[in-house]
Amino acid sequence: YTSRTAPKPEQPAAVTEFDILKASHKFLRDDAEADGSTGTSWNDQLAKKYYDSLYREFAICDLKHYKSGNFALRWRTETEVLGGIGETSCANTRCEHHRPPCTPDLSTLELPFAYEEHGEQKEALVKIVLCPRCVRKLMWKRRHDK
Secondary structure (H helix, E strand, O other), X not given: OOOOOOOOOOOOOOOOHHHHHHHHOOOOOOHHHHHOOOXXXXXXXHHHHHHHOOEEEEEEEEOOOHHHOOOEEEEEOHHHHHHOOOOOOOOEOOOOOOOOOOOOOOXXXXXXXXXXXXXXXXXXXXXXXXXXXXXXXXXXXXXXXX
């Protein structure tokens, strides 16, 4: 004997706050967006609240693909600021000197960072702190193209 039950209708996938942040987050917001003076949706308000919680003085980078000239940047979180990560230690997440205490001489660099966000090309100056080995990695593509 087999029972036949009606198939259950598929429920739409739930949208989480993380999904909303991925869709609405911007690396840098312009002044009009930062003021919140324009009428914004709940999704934009959530993204702005997250953006306001970041510390945007120094960035954290990932130089995994340094030979192709590509690298990833993000702003530091509160935990990283309190721990001195990215300011008193190397900002490269894959570096042995990423966590304090850091012994090598660190260099503070201000980089012109070009990126694409929501289909639009953007540029920004971003400050990072790197050890000598990571500075060489950052400049690797430029030196080898000459």
